[in-house]
Amino acid sequence: MxxxxxxxxxxxxxxxxxxxxxxxxxxxxxxxxxxxxxxxxxxxxxxxxxxxxxxxxxxxxxxxxxxxxxxxxxxxxxxxxxGRDWFGEALGEILEAGSGYGGDQAEQRERVQVEMVSANPTGPIVVSAARNGAYGDSVARLLEFAGHEVEREYYYNDSGTQMERFRASVEAAREGREPPEDGYRGDYIQELAQLEGDPVPTILARIEATLERFRIHFDSWALQSELEQRLDQLLPRIDTYELEGAVWARSSAYGDDQDRVVIRSNGLPTYRAADIAYLEDKLRRGFDRAIYVLGADHHGTRNWYAAVARMLGYDPERLEVLLYQLVHLLRGGEVAQMSKRAGDIVMLDELLDEIGVDAARWYLVARSHDQTIEIDVDLAAEKTQKNPVYYVQYVAARIAGVMRNAGDAPVGAEPPAELSPEERDLVKRLAEFPAVVAEATERRGPHQLTNYAIYVADDFHRFYHHHRVLESGDAQAFRLGLCRATQIVVTRALDLIGVEAPERM
RNA sequence: GCGCCUGUAGCUCAGUGGAAGAGCGACGGCCUUCUAAGCCGUGGGUCGGAGGUUCGAAUCCUCCCAGGCGCACCA
Structure with missing residues (x-):
């Protein structure tokens, strides 16, 4: 440890x-x-x-x-x-552990699936889905760093009501008609109308490309229509009854707030039926833990999932539903609506064009997932120089510069006779990193990493301003050691939230 | 009505029992020296309100007020 x-x-x-x-x-x-x-x-x-x-x-x-x-x-x-000796030991441990510092803290290694984003392919990824990805992927990175085996999965539907509306909207655009009621509008519908055939694969490819650009890589993609094919075998395993021509799950007897329709009176399954198949699929595939990352507007499904697990005979403790509050974007001082159907949307690609991947990932994860966040897009685009992410990244760039100038000079942990307050503060800060990582992991709160990274940056910039590293005589090796240890910690803290540590700025 | 989340500096927010914080904004200083995207200083608070538990509460409990999001045979 x-x-x-x-x-x-x-x-x-x-x-x-x-x-x-x-x-x-x-x-x-x-x-x-x-x-x-x-x-x-x-x-x-x-x-x-x-x-x-x-x-x-x-x-x-x-x-x-x-x-x-x-x-x-x-x-x-x-x-x-x-005393001096403690500071030497603390620094020495970081240098010895290197990039592994703070990692492998899991007491029991688990196979974990993190299912995230999972937006239906009715259009490009919007910013609230981006928060899902930024948060979920950071949690996944924390779990991996702790020593768990993590798979990221994207679940989507290519049939059902929403998708039919989407296809009908594209078809209407091709024929120059208005979209149907409750259909989708927006420029991207017009773009898709220029192409032949089913627009869904095109949108899916675009979603994946955007998420890769956002530094989120999915190991697998789960398709709702495939899971629905197993319903014939699965539904008999759960507690159901018929009412008014529909099939209901008796979920209220298993901890849910109410019973839920799984087969509509027209014979078609609801998305909740697919939930059952998907949940069974996840647990049967052998994941010790299945994590759902959902927007707070889905909080009602928490008890539903637990009830499904109980009905299927699985331990609901193996499921974990992580909720994050919604994102509001401010444009021109007003809240922009983000309904895909209304067409007044802010897409992740646009946000990345405006403020960059690093700032976007930072902003979307820097607040507690329990906090509704507001991002002023105009301000974020203008104020990149004052963005805290640059304040932190500048640490990495400054250290890289020192290291380039240092050449082969020795790097050590042996403190000089007298330690300055700035040096003591920086060592103490770096020594806290494993505890910060452990708490961020346990509480599924990657925003703690951004707060911590700012503290590290504070301490480093203060140290760097007050003391020379090179040509500092007896202190040089120790100070180079401090630089390297800071680089290790800052680089890792940023990596855990999907932000890069630049060599130069 | 019920459920989940939120209320801390002008703004955006950290801080889940121990000695109130950061960033931005405001004001005033610091570059012939390893990156000034930096540093130093000043100003700024009934921690939504009221009770309770505790040696000690922003933090735990109860009630109230305010805001957000849900409560489909949509997802």
Whole structure:
């Protein structure tokens, strides 16, 4: 398990305190390098004053080789100042682990399927689907980095009501007619009308190309119409009944909010019937975990999926539904509507043309998935220079520049006699990376990586501004080591959200 | 009506029990030195409201207010 330098210190302190110690970074420098509130937590149970317990821990902690100084503060915090050796160890571990730093933290390796985007091919990918991809792919990357085996899958329908409307809309355009009611409009319909035959394969190819451009690669594509062919065998396995000519799943008895129609009174299956076949297919294929990435407008399907799993006799714990809130685009200060049918759409390709892949991926994943986000397209296009992604990427570019100038100069982790505050802060920040990765993975919150990356950039730019790396005498090897370690961490943090770390800017 | 999500600096948002934060915007400084896409400083807060739990609450519980999204024999 990487991040040993901090873990080891926590373990040593836990032994001294007789309880688990979690170290925190104090907000104020005068509160030390790290602090713990363990004495405050233990005091009630032990019926002793917290400051007294804290004082005991301070005296014991002073004996640890890593600890330079410890003191009691406030109601019973223990503040710790770490010594030169600890900083050397922490940096050394990063350099030794290299690009694997922070990875392979999974306790049990799983086969995981992440199904994402899955927009029906009725038109180009729009921005809300792009958030699905940016979020889902980042979660997938985190899981892979943790050591899991991950497959990305795209599920789509090429039949059914929506697709018929889409085809009819293209056909109408070919004949110069208005699209049918509830049909699709927009320039892309006119473009498709110029071509012969079924427009669906054309759209699918375009979707895949856009997603590849967006740095999302799908390992497999699942087709709803194929899955529907298995319904004859599957429906008898679940709890159903007939009502008013339709076949209903008794899902309310298995945790869903209500029963659902699976076969319409006209004999055609609903999309929920395909859900059953698809879910069975996923679990039968041997995935330990099947992750669905869905927009918040689909949150009602969460209980449905769990009910389907129960009806089929599978453990619903193997399913995981990740929801993300919607994206609003602002154009000219007003919210742009993004209905494909209305034709007033903002396509991912356009967004990528305007602000680039790096900024788009950053923006779409930088906020919590629980947060509705607003992206001002005009502003994002104008303000690329002030975009935080460039602030972070600039770190990588600056380091690459230093490394080019450094040539074969030795890179090490042995600290000079005196460490500056900027050097201490940067090492501490880098040492947190494994914990950040672990939490982002566990909570399925890749936005934590962008926040962390900004902190790293802050610390690095401050260090770089205040200290020379090359021609710094005894400190040079250590500072080159700091640069390399920062490069390792920033490059990985960016890669986990699908953003590149440039050599030059 | 029911369900999910949200409410923290002027704006966009981090922060899921420990000593209130970042970016942008505003104001004022710093380039004969490894990339100024940078650095330093100033100003800015009833953490939606009210109770409760706790030594300690932006964070947990209850209620209320406001906003978003759902509640199909569409997907």
């Amino acid at each position: 990487p991040g040993k330098s901090l873990k080891r210190l926590e373990a040593a302190l836990s032994g001294l305190a007789g309880a688990p110690v979690a170290l925190e970074r104090p907000t104020k420098a005068e509160h030390g390098d790290y602090a713990t509130s363990v004495a405050l937590q233990l005091a009630p149970a032990q019926r002793r004053p917290p400051r007294e317990l804290a004082q005991e821990l301070v005296e014991k902690a002073a004996s640890l080789p890593e600890v330079e100084r410890a003191e009691v503060a406030g109601p019973g915090f223990v503040n710790l100042w770490l």
